[in-house]
Amino acid sequence: MKLLVFPHSHYYEKARWVLDHKNIVYDPIAIMPGLHMITVRRYGKRTSVPVLLDGNDAIQGSSEIIDYLEDKFPDNKLTPTGAEQLEACQALEKDMDKRLGENIRQILYARLLNYPDYIRFCFTYPMSGLKKGLFTFMYPVLKRKIHDTYVVSDEKVAKAQVEFDEALADIEKIISKQSYLLGDTFTRADTSVASMLSLLVLPKEHPFPWAEKEIPDAQIKALHDSYAKHPVAEWVRNIYCNHR
Ligand SMILES: N[C@@H](CCC(=O)N[C@@H](CS)C(=O)NCC(=O)O)C(=O)O
Incomplete structure (x- = not known):
């Protein structure tokens, strides 16, 4: 699993916290601002990071990444069920x-x-x-x-x-x-x-x-x-x- 990021971004921190909370191993890839648009457009509708790459799946946006992780790795859930x-x-x-x-x-x-x-x-x-x-x-x-x-x-x-x-x-x-x-x-x-x-x-x-x-x-x-x-x-x- 790879996570395309800007290292200091608080939206990265939000997604990474959940990866860490679930003990998921991933590879953070810091991408060059400006040039990031070329890479990110391959995976998402917008140019923003974080983007999670998991096999053929590409998930853009911190909330969407958390939704994806919660579905795929239900242990240590952070999303309420009611x-x-x-x-x-x-x-x-x-x-x-x-x-x-x-x-x-x-x-x-x-x-x-x-x-x-x-x-x-x-x-x-x-x-x-x-x-x-x-x-x-x-x-x-x-x-x-x-x-x-x-x-x-x-x-x-x-x-x-x-x-x-x-x-x-x-x-x-x-x-x-x-x-x-x-x-x-x-x-x-x-x-x-x-x-x-x-x-x-x-x-x-x-x-x-x-x-x-x-x-x-x-x-x-x-x-x-x-x-x-x-x-x-x-x-x-x-x-x-x-x-x-
Ligand atoms: N709603 C998005 C916001 C992400 C966001 O704003 N990312 C900024 C960095 S803090 C970004 O990638 N900006 C560059 C761009 O949009 O091209 C999320 O939660 O992931």
């Missing part, structure tokens, strides 16, 4: 992939794209020196593309910050009453939301080697610090500590 819980789980996962996942990416890229070394580390840390060199060569074009796709404008970033905080407040409301997002049981809603927030919390159990490179931007460092004691950040650290 109709009501299943619906709540799917709705929360979809909503938070967007409101937490997309907004935090926008907020972080808005500043961090100014640091080519850091972005190169994020995309290429497991790659050869040659590929790292290629990334550096392509960076001006990649930077523009990532900016135009995910950052867009200061106004949109400010809006993303508001939406992110609203989503965080929704999660805080839930976890103030119960241990897990759906009640007493650990589910994919928890792995998904914790993965989306992992880019902000950087839990020590996260498989990406975040500690190897200091965050180069004072504003982003301050952002991390300002959320460090947030009850949801504490919850994410607990979920990682107990389940990752």
Whole structure:
């Protein structure tokens, strides 16, 4: 089984967590941004990763990958079986992939794209020196593309910050009453939301080697610090500590 990925991506983390939870052996393949479109279009309708390749099957999208794994490897299930819980789980996962996942990416890229070394580390840390060199060569074009796709404008970033905080407040409301997002049981809603927030919390159990490179931007460092004691950040650290 192979997983096409961007190494630092929170959607990769979401899919990988379930692979790890089920003790499935797989081969993560970090693909070069920009050029990834040629590879990924062979397997899916969109150009996004992660994409899971299993024999003749190609599954694109973190939620779809989890659905596939849950079907094929039913041990250590993370998806609730009751109709009501299943619906709540799917709705929360979809909503938070967007409101937490997309907004935090926008907020972080808005500043961090100014640091080519850091972005190169994020995309290429497991790659050869040659590929790292290629990334550096392509960076001006990649930077523009990532900016135009995910950052867009200061106004949109400010809006993303508001939406992110609203989503965080929704999660805080839930976890103030119960241990897990759906009640007493650990589910994919928890792995998904914790993965989306992992880019902000950087839990020590996260498989990406975040500690190897200091965050180069004072504003982003301050952002991390300002959320460090947030009850949801504490919850994410607990979920990682107990389940990752
Ligand atoms: N809904 C998708 C989102 C995945 C996603 O946005 N992936 C980004 C990296 S974080 C990507 O591959 N972007 C490049 C592209 O779409 O071509 C999932 O859950 O897998």
